[in-house]
């Protein structure tokens with residue numbers, strides 16, 4: 001099998017996660033990493049034996065050997081890099097959100113009408129074995145008709161007003177924070193599992209900390225919590241994006257639901273919960289305990305399904321790499337997704353003609369429309385059509 005040559009842009013939390021996942025799928029040679037952070041760039045390159053190190057991401061686009069680009073940069077750079085990759089004929093795997101506005105993602109979708117490059121957005125949570133199993137369960141009508149969908153995505157890494165990250169700056173992150181950052185995963189997962197689009201939303205978003213203390217240096221994603229002292233040189237800045245909020249939604253088939261997002265919920269680390277209540281049974285799944293799915297009944301005792309290939313729907317088995325009782329987790333989602341994407345690239349198929357089994361830029365564009373509708377709804381205090 002010929003190695004596919006790949007370049008990674010960004011050397012932070014996700015740059016490292018993509019690199020590690022790619023090393024685990026095989027058949028991919030990461031030839032270059034680009035980042036404006038020299039120390040982190042060298043750390044990743046040394047650890048994974050990557051020969052080229054660039055300070056300017058454009059070098060990855062200009063490198064004729066590189067066939068695939070992974071965009072793991074802050075949100076505001078997604079548009080420019082994704083666009084440059086498409087225009088140079090390179091396959092592109094972008095972090096979410098696809099861009100920071102619908103206007104931007106529309107341009108990318110238009111460009112892809114005349115380009116056959118493989119494009120993907122890292123909605124990695126689809127790729128847990130139990131989520132794939134759940135999707136098949138819903139497809140086969142085992143839940144019956146769906147009465148209600150509810151859940152949340154809660155974190156605590158921005159709990160204090162001294163917690164800081166580039167995501168707090170709209171110029172770098174976009175006009176939505178909690179919704180675009182984590183709510184987008186929740187919406188994508190629900191649309192994936194049910195096969196139905198979110199068509200209407202009614203949202204109430206809140207900013208708990210109206211100001212925050214910005215330290216002079218940058219802080220790595222999720223790492224602020226590990227700081228032992230508060231930086232006395234921090235400057236007070238106004239916060240313009242939401243810390244938390246709830247969104248009621250309607251799916252295209254008329255099903256209603258609600259979800260809550262928060263980055264200020266003490267003790268909740270990456271608490272991504274999905275509940276689907278059907279006429280035959282209910283299910284509940286939480287990303288912090290991803291190898292179990294709760295199944296609820298009224299007439300008999302409830303059940304817990306453990307991730308065990310022998311107990312999963314056949315179509316979900318390929319996503320479970322170990323036997324039951326051997327937990328699989330967060331790093332396995334991107335690995336499963338990249339496996340599918342690189343398989344597609346290797347097959348030479350055109351994503352305009354054959355629908356890929358992974359989330360594409362179209363899904364990222366849809367997500368952007370949901371995020372903008374949620375912002376508008378919270379502002380206008382009314383239902384908004386997506």
Ligand SMILES: NC(=O)c1ccc[n+]([C@@H]2O[C@H](COP(=O)([O-])OP(=O)(O)OC[C@H]3O[C@@H](n4cnc5c(N)ncnc54)[C@H](O)[C@@H]3O)[C@@H](O)[C@H]2O)c1
Pocket residue numbers: 009010011012013014015034035036037040055056057072073074075077095096097122123124166181220221
């Ligand atoms: N899918 C997921 O589960 C998931 C999880 C976390 C983050 N993300 C997404 O991944 C992206 C990156 O987030 P992160 O948490 O890794 O952030 P991060 O701050 O940890 O990493 C960002 C990286 O981009 C680099 N960078 C910044 N400006 C650059 C430039 N001009 N040229 C080259 N490199 C530049 C930084 O040096 C850093 O290495 C975001 O879009 C975020 O939404 C996705």
